[in-house]
Amino acid sequence: MRAYFRAYDEKVELEDHHGSDPNSVVAYLTVAGSGTARFKGAGTRDQSYDEGKAVSIEVCTSDSSTKVCHKQSGGRT
Secondary structure, eight states, X not given: OEEEEETTTTEEEEEOOSSSOTTOOEEEEXXXXXXXXXXXXXXXXXXXXXXXXXXXXXXXXXXXXXXXXXXXXXXXX
């Protein structure tokens, strides 16, 4: 599973190669001043944020109580 936020074209991309259901991946994108957006299922989504804001993204295997997650921060819009 992978989650990307590409600031140059403001897209969130989710990939899921964990298990048999590519729609189980869940990601949480937090942008300073805008809050947290939740995305479920593999694919690409267009987003729009003000420039220069701090960004973090967390990707999880699912939204179940047994999920495994990874969080990355330090990015900018």
